[in-house]
Amino acid sequence: MSRLKWKNLEKPLSEPILEVVQNVFKFKIMTPVQSATIPLLLSCKDVAVEAVTGSGKTLAFITPMLELLLKRHRNESWRKNEVGSIVISPTRELATQTGEVLQKFLENKNLSLFTQKLLVGGTSVDDDVKNLENDGAHIIICTPGRLLDLLERNDNLKLAGRVKSLELLIFDEADRLLDLGFEVAINSILSYLPRQRRTGLFSATQTKELSDFFRAGLRNPISVNVKEKANVNTPKLLKNFYMIVEPEQKLNFLMKFIEDREIKKALIFLPTCACVEYWSKIFSNLLDSLKILSIHGKMKKKRGEILKKFREFANVFLLCTDVMARGVDINELDWVIQWDPPSNASAFVHRVGRTARQGSEGNALIMLLPTEAAYVEFLTKNQKVTMEKVEVDESWSGNLSFVNSKIHKLQQSDKNIFDKATTAFVSHVKAYSKHDCSLLLRVKDLDLGKVATSYGLLRLPKMPEMKEKFHKTFIAPENKVDINSLEYKNKQKQQAYRKKQEVYQKTGEWPGKKIITKKHESWTDSKQKREFKKENRKKRQEVKKSINEMKASGVSVIAKKRKNQYTKDDLDELVKDFVAIKKFKKNKISKEELDHEIGFDSETDQ
Template identity: 50%
Template sequence: MSSVTRKKWEDLETPLKPSLMEAIKSFDFPTMTPVQTATIPLLLKNKDVAAEAVTGSGKTLAFLIPMIEILLRKKEVWKKNEVGGLVISPTWELSIQITEVLNQLLKNIDGLNCVSFVGAHELNENVQKFKHKGGHIIICTPGRLETMLTKNQYNLPATVKNLELLILDEADRLLDLGFEKSIATILSYLPKQRRTGLFSATQTKEVESLIRAGLRNPVSVSVKEKMSQSTPVSLDNYFIVTRDNGKLATLIAFVESRKVQKSMVFFPTCDTVAYWAKILPNLLRQLKIFSIHGKMKNKRKSVFDQFRKCENGVLLCTDVMARGIDIPEVDWVFQWDPPSKATAFVHRIGRTARQGQKGASLTLLLKSEDAYINFIDKNQKVKVGPLEDPATEEKTEELFKKIQLMNKGDRSLMDLSKLAFVSHIRAYSKHECSLLMRVKDLDMTAMGKTYGLLELPKMPEINKTVAEDYPRIAGLDINTVAYKNKKYEDIRLEKLAKYKETGEWPGLKKVIKQKATISWSKTKDSQQKRKENRAKRKESKEHKIKNNIEIKKRPKKRKAPATQSDIDEILTKVKK
């Protein structure tokens, strides 16, 4: 753990080029952040660096400054399509953001330019841009670069043979998204004699493996602004324990009472983002509502740009926006649910309080989830303080009825509400903290009311009696709810007529044999346990064969499942 103080750019042991110093002044950062102070001198001394620093600590400039300096020091002039620097980041939003920062630095520096290779653009567009304009520094996502290298687009493998510096940004996220093979492929095309920098907000075993594979005798740097926590000191974190059906009412009341201008709200799934993006514009009329999730393709870039430029608005998103995105004006980050992975908690709240600015986060919890606060404190060293719920019970019930009427007015919205609800329950069942976040503890009626459902969907997690007792709009026949889109409604009415005539819904596959319904979460757990047991038996058998130990067939023994008293004992310990 390094204790690093801020230094002026002029105090660097190796002075930077005058043109680069002039470019740095445009950012109005007179001093370096701790991570910049620690890593820039090492990279300039030809060292490989593995850096860990809290989110929002200035990691982008920590690798772009030395990259430009290293390229400027080369005596020969860089050729048009000769690549000297390469930055790989997990998402195209982050790649574009890094490109914007780099372009600002290169604005008044002659002889260097950059290009971005990301999935937001067509492959041929990337190739043609590189062909005509060149690029001494490439900012890219791993999937797109791998494609361009393996398909030998515009002889790209030859252009990287003189690479000076490779940067893996948000390395842990790169691995979380399953880019191990892509990175391995990319590394095979790059020269061995190069400098490599690996930057991450958290260190994991997978990251350590990547360090061993891609870096030569690296210097490890871990910079935290405060030893007792893993978030910036300028970030205040809070939580509110809401009513079981009151998360929406709490969120709206909080935004209105605090006069929040620019914020991000993290939801668990793409469908939940899509649903609330339809609902919230009618409930928060004073703010513009934006939405981004992983299923969006071409729209993501334009939405991201619009949100960055707006003065007041709310961005509804999934964890696709949790890493590296820098929007300085964001003053609040809200979490609808605690994230499925504890490490994502730090990354989400890190979208505010960037570069030393003040910021705050709020996590909405149900009564059954209050133990999560102690868990996140011990697991991630994040201190979270309580706030009073600003929403009233009357407001909560009023919102439920209002959203029900909205769903009644358009069947497509009604369908989306069910999709969002089901995806939320399934995401909840896969939560990393399965002892604290249990589906069986959820009040399904209250959850349905939060989403303004007209009726609870049929799923294994919902008891039949609970579904029948769910509060509906008096006298409403679900079959009469129509699509606003006339084309869709005509098709539905035609199918409905055939269903009334034949008793079978057109296009619906017949179920030959009805099997016992098992919840999705239980099936998944059962499959995982069987897989682990097979691996253990195989390992034991191989050990006995190797050491000539007699293998005796014994009756299978199954471990007794954890009792309710065991679970209650664990929960009691966590809450203390």
Template identity: 50%
Template sequence: MNKNWDELNVNLHEDVKRAIKSFEFPTMTPVQAATIPLLLGNKDVAAQAVTGSGKTLAFLIPLLELLKSRNDDEKLKRNEIAALVISPTRELALQTHTVLRQFLKYVKGISDALLVGGNSVDEDVTKIQKTGANIVVCTPGRFEDLLVHNTELNLAAALKKLEILVLDEADRLLDLGFRNSFDNILNYLPKQRRTGLFSATQTKEVDALIRAGLRNPVSVMVTEKASQSTPVSLENYYIVTKNNGKLATLVTFLEDNVHKGLLFVPTCACVDYWYSVFPRLIKSNLPVFAIHGKMKEKRKKVLDGFKNSSRGLLICTDVLARGIDIPQVDWVLQWDPPASAAAFVHRIGRTARQGQLGSALVCLYESEAAYVDFIERNQKVKLQKMPDVATDNKIDSLMNKLRHIQQEDRDVFDKGTRAFVSHIRSYSKHECSLLLRVKELPLAAMAASYGLLQLPKMPELKKVDVSEFPIIRNLDINKISYKSKVQEQQRQIKLDIFKATGKWPTKKKRIRNKQSEAWSKAKEQKELKKLKRIKRKQLKSDQQPTKKRKSGITDEDLAELAKDIGLLKKLKKKKISDEEFEKEIGLE
């Protein structure tokens, strides 16, 4: 049961109290009630709580209170960092920083800085030098870069007064391969500090991090309901679709139910493709947005646009699966089950936040039906079945429309092929690969639902029944042109070369086509070069003049090579010693 802020058993500074009231949250969430007193009481905390449970305020409030309650003789200088918040993605860091700035409207005398990728390092350096940074919100890569490689700021010295370190979405920090960066940062931090570790899921890596980075931590595990790991206001559904009907199911569902929603797809290429065609597929004129990890600086602009929109669909990858708070999201849709079971919980947690209502839907093929029981057992998420809403007419209509769009512009044709190939490749990396197998996917039907004009050449499609892929008769792929005049001009040049030579020009040479000599001969040549290199170095060290190198390899060289290879074989079989080998080849 939630408690009023007045029931918090600590005395907060008046500025902090006013800031809390500005958020209009009359009660504390369980994770806030549990962790705030611990962090203020000199305890390290490892907190696990369901997504959307208010973890951001749970660490920002004690962080600000610690800095504000310092004595006059302990006041921070402008260039001293007293609090460090590390987030896995720039979107999550930006969101945390936005909440922090709301607090700092009331809590005066504390400087802050946001250090993430997407802008230049020079901008970050200039800003910190000008305004200081008592609180830093950052991503690991950018902060490590400034800490280790930048000499203008001297962040190592600025961190000597660090009071508190916060690791937000700690399991994701490790998943994204930031372990080395994080270890480097830890080496610069003072041992006497408070550490707060916050996450919606607990993994072995996080457990190891707790043991390595926290001193006698208090473990806090908060769930809204013991039988599930998602908010109680979230309703979860699944639909078993037809082999070629997943697109039709999603489009029909979007048109009939979604006011503002997220659609998670497997890869960046999938985001690019579906973003390019969805506006022409949805009848409801729903505004479409797109975000993936390779967009870099564009992501903030797109996310702000979606947040400020009263309705819309945001197509995204798992870059938005963690911690991002987007108002009024009523549906989270998933094209496929995500690569990890934990990601499923984080994805659906983008709706039903802070006690609001929300719903989530995942589309499954018949071969994936066992996933329903798996996710309930593994993550305590119970899914309710919904009937499929796609009709055969809708399936055929969407496929024909997609094929028409691809034939109009080769750029869309290329994007569709890349999206399908990347989708299948990513599927093979599923955490629960015993249940979700590429071999059991209806690959030909899936290609049809992508609107592909022809099946791509890929190993996964070998020896596969392709009868569910409708073939277009008399289709000449080479006649499909780009709408972009520049792209089309470049393609025509390559096409002329192809017609003349029979080979499509590429930037990279195909090494596998080079078969100028036998493997055994190539190995002998390699061994000979190695031995000659050793001899040249020895001769050089003895200050003996080198002979002019002959062009090519003579019979004498080959005879010497055969002798040296024989000696190498004897050495490997230990028939001669290292000293005898060196003597025989002339090193002694």
């Protein structure tokens, strides 16, 4: 696809917008997605854009958005309480990032007439209402839940009335909006917006479900599909690596890999929030030369602050869940590391897309177990990803006991870390069982003893998946640890724990633990119930068969209908009739004897 210079558009952008693009962002030439999309939006077309992550989608909708608002302003000035454009993002991180890019434009004196408001969760709704009432907003950047909340409010704000002049609506990372279950919220939002508007749909992946859902919000959209390579879904300058490693060596080999490659700034994706909580404690002690940060979906107000620190620091690792997999732009990110395969294949593309953005180089590593080796071929075919194998240095394996001993000591020094380790391991196993690619990634293929070793557990937890055979492969601490003797560093938590121990010693029950009482029955009674049900089922089948045969033989069947089911006597009687019919068919009894057996003669005599 041809790449245009920003100043060579058929419908040129206004000078203030070009000035920011060229002087602030230092872009002279458009990326392919910008070359394809901007002219269409400037021509007032609806677009559905699919482009690889990191390809410049944000500027592809911000620049035409500002141009459309300026065009309207030349004819009729925007009032303070009018909303001209809305950008809907799936997460507050992506919304915040879009707001930061837009702010660079609004700092230009010729564009400062426009105002923007960021409406996301984690902040006070009342504060948002007050700010909108006082300052207004020509551009709203938001998450779906918060926007719908404000549209539905019946107060002085009347946001539903302010959006009647809307020029442009943007859905950013639209597939992620569906993944997070925002369908109902988006449908409700669309009902408040005017039909005479332009709409842009931006996503790294386009699916049939996505097209079907957003069809109601777009009017004859033009589809734009931009890929940097025809046969690759990831950025052109991204190098993808994979490592095959035994479960118990995973942490050990990762430490050596980080040291060997001298990695200074990286994202490490982990399967669950509990895993992020635990490994952030461990990495902080194992990698003392680096700053370790953590972020996951259960964090609320802290996420923005943590992301800001990660962008600012040089030697830093950020441990995270898939909350960081979409749209977040981080400068000078060396590596993206994945502890294990993501829950679905498309998430792999989004994760590794956090590096090698906007023409920069980047690297990504995924760690796989021997039982997961087929996942490489699956990604190659399913997501069009090319991968290179990292050959493991066997000398690294000798470091296992040293790494594990450090983790064991950490858990013994603070019971809180021991608790986090157990919770993280259990949550990891549960998450693994929910993989979309369940044919290749199966819990039953995991050696949970070795996986628990990689987590540095002091003992194996009690869980249904933990079979006796895994106790043989689990490497426990050299010196046996009395779990009950572990203490919390936090004095208040330790005091509360002691009180619970005292109650347990007196009553035999742990306080606060929910006890589910279940009525148990003896094995003999259970067996009798099963046999009775089996016998009734067999008799019902015989009754049905006998009735059909009686009808086929020309015998009129008078059956008494019951609302529920046949009684035991009814079933016995019908079985006797069935036996009599069989005898009649074999000429063992006459027609008169058959009538006598089934009781027809007695009815006639009466």
